Amino acid sequence: MKAFSRTRSRRAWPILLLLPLLFILVLYVAPVLNLVSISFSEHSLKEGVIPGFSVGNYARLMHDSFYFEVLWRTIRLSLLTTLCCAFFGYPIAFYLTRTSGWRQTIMFIVLLMPLVTSVTVMSYGWLILLGRKGVVNTLLVKLGFFEMPRQLMYNETVIVVGLVHILVVFMVIAVAASLQSINPALARAARSLGASPFTAFRQITLPLSMPGLRTGALLVFVLSMSAYATPTVLGGTRVKFLSYLVYQQAISLNNWPRGAAMAVILLIATTAILALASAYGQFRAQRRQSASETATSTMAPERAGD
Amino acid sequence: MARFLLGFYVTIFVLFLLAPILAITAGSFTDTSYVVFPPQGFTFKWYFAAVEQQTLMQALGLSLALAAGSATLATVLALPLAIAFHGSGSLLNRVIYVLAMTPAMLPAVFLGLALLIMYSRMGFGGTRWSLVAGHVVMALPFALSLIAVGLSALDGSLERAARSLGASPFQAFLRVTLPMIAWSLAAGWGFAFMISFGALEVSLFLSTSTMVTLPVQIYSWLDWSPLDPALTAISSGVVIITLAVLVVTARLVRLDRFLKRGSV
Numbered sequence: 001m002k003a004f005s006r007t008r009s010r011r012a013w014p015i016l017l018l019l020p021l022l023f024i025l026v027l028y029v030a031p032v033l034n035l036v037s038i039s040f041s042e043h044s045l046k047e048g049v050i051p052g053f054s055v056g057n058y059a060r061l062m063h064d065s066f067y068f069e070v071l072w073r074t075i076r077l078s079l080l081t082t083l084c085c086a087f088f089g090y091p092i093a094f095y096l097t098r099t100s101g102w103r104q105t106i107m108f109i110v111l112l113m114p115l116v117t118s119v120t121v122m123s124y125g126w127l128i129l130l131g132r133k134g135v136v137n138t139l140l141v142k143l144g145f146f147e148m149p150r151q152l153m154y155n156e157t158v159i160v161v162g163l164v165h166i167l168v169v170f171m172v173i174a175v176a177a178s179l180q181s182i183n184p185a186l187a188r189a190a191r192s193l194g195a196s197p198f199t200a201f202r203q204i205t206l207p208l209s210m211p212g213l214r215t216g217a218l219l220v221f222v223l224s225m226s227a228y229a230t231p232t233v234l235g236g237t238r239v240k241f242l243s244y245l246v247y248q249q250a251i252s253l254n255n256w257p258r259g260a261a262m263a264v265i266l267l268i269a270t271t272a273i274l275a276l277a278s279a280y281g282q283f284r285a286q287r288r289q290s291a292s293e294t295a296t297s298t299m300a301p302e303r304a305g306d
Numbered sequence: 307m308a309r310f311l312l313g314f315y316v317t318i319f320v321l322f323l324l325a326p327i328l329a330i331t332a333g334s335f336t337d338t339s340y341v342v343f344p345p346q347g348f349t350f351k352w353y354f355a356a357v358e359q360q361t362l363m364q365a366l367g368l369s370l371a372l373a374a375g376s377a378t379l380a381t382v383l384a385l386p387l388a389i390a391f392h393g394s395g396s397l398l399n400r401v402i403y404v405l406a407m408t409p410a411m412l413p414a415v416f417l418g419l420a421l422l423i424m425y426s427r428m429g430f431g432g433t434r435w436s437l438v439a440g441h442v443v444m445a446l447p448f449a450l451s452l453i454a455v456g457l458s459a460l461d462g463s464l465e466r467a468a469r470s471l472g473a474s475p476f477q478a479f480l481r482v483t484l485p486m487i488a489w490s491l492a493a494g495w496g497f498a499f500m501i502s503f504g505a506l507e508v509s510l511f512l513s514t515s516t517m518v519t520l521p522v523q524i525y526s527w528l529d530w531s532p533l534d535p536a537l538t539a540i541s542s543g544v545v546i547i548t549l550a551v552l553v554v555t556a557r558l559v560r561l562d563r564f565l566k567r568g569s570v
Binding site for chain 2: 016017024028032088094095097119120123127176180225243246251256264266270
């Protein structure tokens, strides 16, 4: 009977799966592969995309110092955004696990609101807050901190603020999930054995919440590397992100192959940094393990973190 | 003391999260002809002014229809994928599942440019179908992951009981499983709706001059008259619509389930 039903469902599923599978392959996978292949074509103003294979776009980008400056800024500010999300989001994650009922629900809604509300509307909100006639400037002038309104927009700090605002929810939820799975008796035991609250946190809670921090960091980093609207609106014309250059090449300058090559490099850079981070994490974990194995056969404090 | 400090920090952080939203809402009620702080007077006239702007209302209509349509399509496509993945974690199923999840992680401009080029080559670039297809691709991961949450919260013995009592697999699914995961379908739809309704980048690539979504319209308006109170009025309209969908979705999902999964 069981075998019978299994063969039946095996025959039924491929038919139901066919439609979504076709959709994904034709309308998503094919365009992505096509973009990669177009990045290897040449472009001329007259004919547009010239079919063929050349690495010209990539070679030219390698010699473009402006492009590298923007790529470096994108990476640097994305790392900074990730750090800020971890630092400022951690206490919120802690709060989320210590609260329940309507307070928790409202906290979730408030955290999700910046993410799900249109990113243009959010950037616009920052523009109103931080513009020359904005809330912050008006307030600071009235309180006497500034003599006259100052330019608070169009710099790197404001981009990080805008990105943290939208993306911190990923970090909070990931960290809260791992905090929730920690047995609270562990930290209590450390405290009763004489550890200060800070030591108990550093030696027990923080290492055990590492998986959550890692997941959160991955999501925040990937999403801020690919951010478009926030850096474009808040950074203005001077402080650009790589996504903006892709848009400019492909739409304003109509050079699809070059825009495609830029987009591919953005993707490769993101993946490469994630791979490096994960390799470094594994290396540290291994070293830590071998260190704690050789150090002592009794309970080493590092053990708690493994 | 520590509890007080944490409460204080949480309050500050909530204020930070809400600040841009509050600024937009406050700005839309001003009596002056540009956004100013503190707002002067209190009036709804900018909401009426926004409603009278035909381009804005057309963009709003398009965005609402697009979000509803692509959320529905994404949910319909995600359901069999989620069931297949839940039913058997075979390599093929896992590959398909991960593939369907990747649009959420891909740089938005990468996705936008890829879709623009291919859809033009396929012959439907610049039509509303290209927008629909693009938004479904984008919304699919969100519908899929929420339906997967619903299925993983499911007690499989009920479906097996129905089967042992003589129901066909299809009947058992329709009468037992589907009602029990209906909440996750609705929540997946809600998330897909919000993602599509707020999307900028992909729409920016796929829009034409006659077919503009609301986020694209607001984005281009930001360049030339950012202090127009009508713009704050329509923006706070976007906030209100999103908040309504989010609150309903939140009630359906019981958001603390996210804590068990560790991601949105």
